[in-house]
Amino acid sequence: MSTTTATTPGLRDAEALSFAGLRDAGHHDGASPGPRDGAPHAVVIGSGFGGLAAAIRLGARGWRVTVLERLDAPGGRAYVHRQDGFTFDAGPTIVTAPFLLDDLWALCGRSRADDVELRALDPFYQLRFDDGATFTYSGDPVRMRAEVARFAPGDVDGYDAFMRVSEETCRIGFEQLGHVPFERLGDMVKLLPQLARLQAFRSVHSLVARHIRDPRLRTVFSFHPLLVGGNPFAASAIYSLIAFLERRWGVHYAMGGTGALVRGLAGLIAGQGNVIRCNATVAAIDVRDGRACGVRLVTGETIAADIVVSNADTGFTYRHLLPPEARRRWTDRRVERARYSMSLFVWYFGTDRQYPDVGHHTIMLGPRYRALLDDIFRHHRLSADFSLYLHRPTASDPSLAPPGGDAFYVLSPVPHLDSGTDWRVAAEPYRAAIERALEATLLPGLSRHIATSRVTTPLDFRDRLLSLRGAAFGMEPILTQSAWFRPHNRSEDVPGLYLVGAGTHPGAGLPGVLSSARVLDTVVPHASAFV
Structure with missing residues (x-):
């Protein structure tokens, strides 16, 4: 290796x-x-x-x-x-x-x-909770209602209401305004009535919580700001548009x-x-x-x-x-x-065996949600626990690994460099902790099958990509x-x-x-x- x-x-x-x-x-x-x-x-x-x-x-x-x-x-x-016959997208x-x-x-x-x-992916991804429960997230409204009902039958109507809000927000915030320059304060002032109607003053999580009661489903439908560097408990509800954007145009893999x-x-x-x-x-x-x-x-x-x-x-x-x-x-x-976004710790690894039961995109949620995000965004401290995004592109494209192998990328949101973490020291223990978590859940025997490995830390975002404070999203x-x-x-x-x-x-x-x-x-x- x-x-x-x-x-x-x-x-x-x-x-x-x-x-x-x-x-x-x-x-x-x-x-x-x-x-x-x-x-x-x-x-x-x-x-x-x-x-x-x-x-x-x-x-x-x-x-x-x-x-x-x-x-x-x-x-x-x-x-x-x-590296070593594997291809990893950063x-x-x-x-x-x-x-x-x-x-x-x-x-x-x-x-x-x-x-x-x-290639359109179906499902988009699977969310796995710390207790092993899973939610399969797709663009099919019928299947999504069934998944919501599996967790909380009383939240199906609330899910539909949330998606209607997401649709309107996407239409205004993305389709109408995403390519329009905001060069004058007056441009923003003119939008205040629409922003108020879309409840832009709320956070994404707060908006979701108005419609959905089940705590786990609130997590399912509020995590999207993390895809653009935002804290679901602080990012404007405008970013709720991502849910409908995915449904309308799909999630794809190149x-x-x-x-x-x-x-x-x-x-x-x-x-x-x-x-x-x-x-x-x-x-x-x-x-x-x-x-x-x-x-x-x-x-x-x-x-x-x-x-x-x-x-x-x-x-x-x-x-x-x-x-x-x-x-x-x-x-x-x-x-x-x-205020700068969080940073990322990313471990790229290839295995000499395949894990066919693991999908293309998996979100592994840790034991804490809000408290972990507070540690990352508010307190700027590295926690012992984590939530992970696991990418297995060879589920769709075996060409990225040698025959019989799999290519992976596992990402953990972490605080930017204001945390004071010395990643030259912390990187390997953190990687090893992620390896143990994956081995105990989705990837049995992982430690015996790693064929190649590399990591990216907030230091790389600062020194290689020249991002202030090592913030991954500006x-x-x-x-x-x-x-x-x-x-x-x-x-x-x-x-x-x-x-x-x-x-x-x-x-x-x-x-x-x-x-x-x-x-x-x-x-x-x-x-x-x-x-």
Whole structure:
């Protein structure tokens, strides 16, 4: 068995990252023509899903685009680790609202299905309580009512009422407003009546509790904010939209892993005639006469640009890539005083046997719910107990493991680095505790069958992904850090600077970061305006 940490570079063929390699990997015969020579230039910092989507949207509107990625391969948080014959997606692993991806392929005159297969999962996931009881979560209303009735027959009507609220919230909060920039306070004020009707002032858990009485079912229908870095007891009830979003568009898996989507998007960029440069770390955003005019790399190289789009952590962008004199709203003090999401401990492991009874997505709930979340979000302390998300992609795609084996990813929400935890010391005991918990429940004999192993800790989010405090999702998604209150997609401080990704509007999660790039269609002029 080999064991590594995520700070060890993944196995990569540098040649595959060349312009030609990306284009060939995407099979882009007949793709839309690239921008003409002399077109206005946009630099995109970071190649997470937000940065890749931004590059494609800009390219489709006539921009010449250079994407700069500090890692040795595109993807950002969606990096891919390959080790001992196993393939591990660093994340995300849940694909929802796939039409947002289809739109990107359509902008290039292509069909996403020609490059990447998205397989709908049924069920979406299974929730396992500490006492061994399970709830099978799907998009089928009839089956879901039956599952609710198994736990609490009296809550079936309440479940239906909650889903009606989730549907309306999804229609307004996601479909109508998810791609609309909130650049003026008045934009927020106009929404106050709708926000009040949707009870945005409540937490997700509070909203669920108004409709559902059973404590375990309250957990089942309130955990979704954790998927975007939020505490169900503090995240605005607006995030209840996730429940209906999943029902309407389903939960999908990209065959070949999430990395297949990254490769497909990178291929679209190459097909537009644009460039992704890896191993290119941005040290600063250049500002001249108050306007972003390019970037400087750690090597000293400068790259001029008409606009700069940052897919880097928003706090890091303002705190470390811009000079203090260029900032009025997002000062050091404001960035430091913001509330940040939890971090993650992730253990990737492969086994030399298969566990066919384990589904694709399993949520293992620990003995505490609210108290554990208080430890993570309020007290910033690492608890001895935990709740886990177990991902077994080989349940759908055996190609990610050698024959006869399984690939796994187990994630534990943990406090960000304000906890003071020394993860260089704590990582292995914490991993071992998770191994024991899995062996005692879903994965018997696990310790005897581990073929490869690696971990990611909050230190990796800070040092490798440059997230302030090692927060996995940027700023925490609470009402006072949402919409107008969140860092804007068009920088309030520096003209010519734009933001995409989890830390800007509308927020984290794959639909959120793809929607943040969609906002650029509204706030960034067409390239012809710069000619």
